[in-house]
Amino acid sequence: MTGIIRLPARDIPLPASMSPEAQALFAAIADSPARGGMPEGNDPVAWKRAIAEAEESVLPMLRPLDALPGFARETISAGGVTTFVATPEGAPGDRVYLDIHGGGLVMLAGEATRLMGLMMASRVGVDTYSPDYRMPPDHPYPAALDDCLTVYRHLLDRYPPERIVVGGASAGGNLAAALALRARDEGLPLPAGLVLLTPELDLTESGDSFITLRGIDVMLRSPLMPANRLYAAGEDLAQPYLSPLFGDFAKGFPPTLLQAGTRDLFLSNVVRMHRALLKAGVPVEMHIFEGMPHGGFGGAPEDRDLAETVGRFVAECFRREA
Amino acid sequence: MTGIIRLPARDIPLPASMSPEAQALFAAIADSPARGGMPEGNDPVAWKRAIAEAEESVLPMLRPLDALPGFARETISAGGVTTFVATPEGAPGDRVYLDIHGGGLVMLAGEATRLMGLMMASRVGVDTYSPDYRMPPDHPYPAALDDCLTVYRHLLDRYPPERIVVGGASAGGNLAAALALRARDEGLPLPAGLVLLTPELDLTESGDSFITLRGIDVMLRSPLMPANRLYAAGEDLAQPYLSPLFGDFAKGFPPTLLQAGTRDLFLSNVVRMHRALLKAGVPVEMHIFEGMPHGGFGGAPEDRDLAETVGRFVAECFRREA
Secondary structure (H helix, E strand, O other): OOOOEEEOOEEEOOOOOOOHHHHHHHHHHHHOOOOOOOOOOOOHHHHHHHHHHHHHHHHHHHHHHHHOOOEEEEEEEEOOEEEEEEEEOOOOOOOEEEEEOOOOOOOOOOHHHHHHHHHHHHHHOOEEEEEOOOOOOOOOOOHHHHHHHHHHHHHHOOOOHHHEEEEEEOHHHHHHHHHHHHHHHOOOOOOOEEEEEOOOOOOOOOOOHHHHOOOOOOOOOOOOHHHHHHHHOOOOOOOOOOOHHHOOHHHOOOOEEEEEEEEOOOHHHHHHHHHHHHHOOOOEEEEEEEEEEOOOOOOOHHHHHHHHHHHHHHHHHHHHHO | OOOOEEEOOEEEOOOOOOOHHHHHHHHHHHHOOOOOOOOOOOOHHHHHHHHHHHHHHHHHHHHHHHHOOOEEEEEEEEOOEEEEEEEEOOOOOOOEEEEEOOOOOOOOOOHHHHHHHHHHHHHHOOEEEEEOOOOOOOOOOOHHHHHHHHHHHHHHOOOOHHHEEEEEEOHHHHHHHHHHHHHHHOOOOOOOEEEEEOOOOOOOOOOOHHHHOOOOOOOOOOOOHHHHHHHHOOOOOOOOOOOHHHOOHHHOOOOEEEEEEEEOOOHHHHHHHHHHHHHOOOOEEEEEEEEEEOOOOOOOHHHHHHHHHHHHHHHHHHHHHO
16 A cells, blocks of 8 residues: 555646636746745744845735725733734724734744734724734744733733634634634633634644645745744644644634635645534634635735635624624 | 746655545555546547446446445336436435436446445435436437436426435536526526535636646546537537536525535535635535545545535435425
């Protein structure tokens, strides 16, 4: 028994089944040179340099979000954790979205966190809290999760749990799901819903799509394992606070929205999480987008479809529990 | 703008994330030599020979189904269409599953149809009708769809539509979805639900997974387009009765269950259909299985999960409409 499939070299063309806008975005990403990856070891100086370079290349793309109209913006300390708060004009004020940023568990802090929080607030239309959680190399696990929990407790002091939805994309999906598991284990009330967008639910990378879509996902081109190891700092990557996919959901978990794309390295994370939640009887919906890599097609019709889907789900979570 | 991804030759190992039973089944399929494909042209003699050979290789695997206990079995003429009827002992008798067999729109008639119908009856636990519809090379489109419609009308004379669920796998999913579109267009009542398992919803093969998973789906190894063309016999492959993915679902469509695998050539069919049905406001659930190729993992835990999922969906369809 081998089951090994030997594939010849081949060219994969642009999917004609996506919108023209998504095709143009996809081609721009696919045709751009690969950026420098992350360091292999644990040298903090090398990591800080690589993180700073990566953030410098991402920030210009996020800057336009600062022009989004219709928000009050504030930076607060939520139990000691710097947190960006975006309050849409006319938002009901009695409900809140806890938005946990992505960035491979090592980057996109500060200004990037603030700008991505504005986008999320525009999508969900309610007060949005974006914690600037601590990260490696200076602060490995469990610092980031601790900080997210601190902000969640801060919100629990101010809103009923049925008025709180927690979400995140990529590494933010990891932390959002881990937050739900840890909140439950610590006896805290669960939020009304969880939004996990192309989530990094498995730091062991045991899913099939990590292999089948390697090279096909044009967004995630460098190995993530060095960042996973740096984050875990010796902790078992398979334990559920690091890889929420392996949690026991029958003990309680919030209604969840899962999203991935057919060219998304995290596709297996999502389909496996979907089955695990169904098995545990957790209300869950899964949305898979044609041809979409990790991180989506910003601004394309597929992206608007996803934004509307998330907005509808969040509104339903608040309605369900009200 | 090219967006072309140049992939080097590579080996894809067995997914460790599937059950051991699924891994063993997968390896057995992957390691077996590819069977002779279908002819390229329209020569009926060549097609009949290829179909007979393919059926001879499949029938020994289906034979054990004949030993499934607990059925009354009957062969009837439903409006002139030979139809196998399996009646599970203790079935309520007031509801029915119309089971449309797969086989690339060209094969698995007769005995194979009867045996696969028994398996479906054991999964849904209600009277199950399996039409032995006409197929190419002698009977191209619309013969197969006409026959399925004839049997559906036969059932409508005997059961209220809210007591009829229609389903099929692969090419059977094509015909089941096309039946729903045509029934609606002809003013017939819609069934209570539709079960589309790894469905061949797009005979134009425009989805991205037809390219990205070529060679990775160990079940669908030879090109399907020759059979699609033989079936269409000159009709436009993109018209919705041939490629239901391109139907207008906002005009009415039954609640639908969609299934595929992450190594399934028809993955794009399913994720695109899911978004199209959501957009039209049709109730739909989508189930994607880790590492699964077209046709599934017979007997593995993943297969039992799928069987239970289908059984639960069908029961809910009957409950919803009762």
